[in-house]
Amino acid sequence: MRCDFADSLLQGYFDGELSSRRAAEFERHLRHCDHCATELVDLDLLRDRLQLAHIYESATASLRRKISATLYATAPATAASRPLLWHWLATVAALLFVALLLGKVGPRVDSDDYQAELAGEIVDAHVRSLQPGHMNGIASDDARIVQGWLDEKATFAVPVRDFAKGGFNLKGGRVDVIEGHVVAVLVYERNGHPINVFIWPTRERDSPTRIGSRQSFQWLDWRKDQMEFCAVSDADRVDLEQLHQLIDSFA
């Protein structure tokens, strides 16, 4: 069986990218996980091979000359082209600003932004799941089958229920990785709109729902009994709220 840690914490540890707290947590895990220890050795071997084989390809002298020639072949800025150029750059700057606001560019460290970043990852995962050919899960409307599959893949218990009577048809389940943690995903359908419900264990206290939208998708997040839920969809926000009530009444 593959180790959940191996999926991405291991990468962060190997690359020296984990916080000291996460690194210590991983080292404790490493003491009794042969799988991760072996993976680390393999990663090391792979890096050595890549370094020793010298596959980095530098620009040739002729390319450098061509670049210089292109750059210095000055197109004189005429009175007419300048305002146009400025107009264009202003548009680019405005777009960049919007991208920054949407959280697509640049690092964020504030804890206030944490939720936005998390929601961003979850919406990205939702978008990935809509792409053709994306299937690393189980497609079934039988809650018991989905439950059985998730019990094998996830390290925590996931409450699986079909809410067809309430208008939310269970379509299946899968696992995904958010922020380096394995999360379970339940897929529902509401009037033709797919809804992904991301579920993972948390140590935080219960919280009321938080809602937001990103890239035209709505997300709704809540915590209950040390589990965090985040539902994402292009369905109506009222629908997500309703699904939340249904899940809460059974979880």
Next chain:
Amino acid sequence: MSGLELEDRTRFEQLVLPHVDAAFNLARWLLRRRTDAEDVAQEALLRACRFFRGFHGGDARAWLLQIVRNTCYSWLEKNRPLELSTEFDEELHLQTRATPETLAIAGDDHKRLTLALETLSPRLREIVVLRELEGCSYKEIAAIMSIPIGTVMSSLSRARRQLYSALTNSSQGVCP
């Protein structure tokens, strides 16, 4: 230089031109052909020069590489759309290009690694190049590829696993 004032021109030479190697290396691995990579790297540098007034300091290499990758993907979309559309089916990708046989007869490790890396989908190949060849941090990779840091980690995991298995499959066919 394409409308840049002398002061900007000096800044461009100091900040951006030292990363021409990085620009070419990324283009070479994304496009897999040196001649195409030369054309696209040249085009990307020209774009960088045009955009330069919008660059207000920070990591010039990451800024340039972001332009390089965008130029590469636009080029691929226009010239080799199939490479991008088959990307979701990575398993298929792996089977149809380098087989263990072609890898095994590739001889030295330079060739073997090159072939193995080229079996990866463009996005997975790109992340290996940025991390292992260019030595970028996760934060830089996230900025260059416009993806969250968590996705950097999970993609690196997938990319390394695929690369490792492409290499181990190939070594079964050759004498040590």
